[in-house]
Amino acid sequence: MALTRTVVTVEVLSDGPLPAEWGLADLSFMVIEGGMSGMVLKEEAEEVSRTRMAELLIAQSSDPEFLLGSLDDDDDDDDHDDDDDDYPDESR
Numbered sequence: 001m002a003l004t005r006t007v008v009t010v011e012v013l014s015d016g017p018l019p020a021e022w023g024l025a026d027l028s029f030m031v032i033e034g035g036m037s038g039m040v041l042k043e044e045a046e047e048v049s050r051t052r053m054a055e056l057l058i059a060q061s062s063d064p065e066f067l068l069g070s071l072d073d074d075d076d077d078d079d080h081d082d083d084d085d086d087y088p089d090e091s092r
Contacts (some may be wrong), residue, residue, distance in 0.1 A: 002047045005056055023053040
């Protein structure tokens with residue numbers, strides 16, 4: 001499995017500006033359950049190296065180890081653990 005960075009552009013229609021402190025959970029809730037309408041306008045995906053993924057995770061205030069494991073490993077994407085246990089079983 002390749003490490004991937006995906007940028008999603010979402011259009012939100014509401015009766016006022018969105019609060020600056022809102023995160024993804026707030027936005028998702030208001031579009032699905034609340035009084036806003038939303039639609040994905042664009043999605044762009046690109047494969048990234050382990051080093052670049054670590055930089056992106058740090059920029060999002062995330063610990064790179066949760067996705068990449070030990071950062072002491074080689075900077076080789078083939079070393080990434082492809083354990084499917086990280087994803088829910090969609091067969092249920």
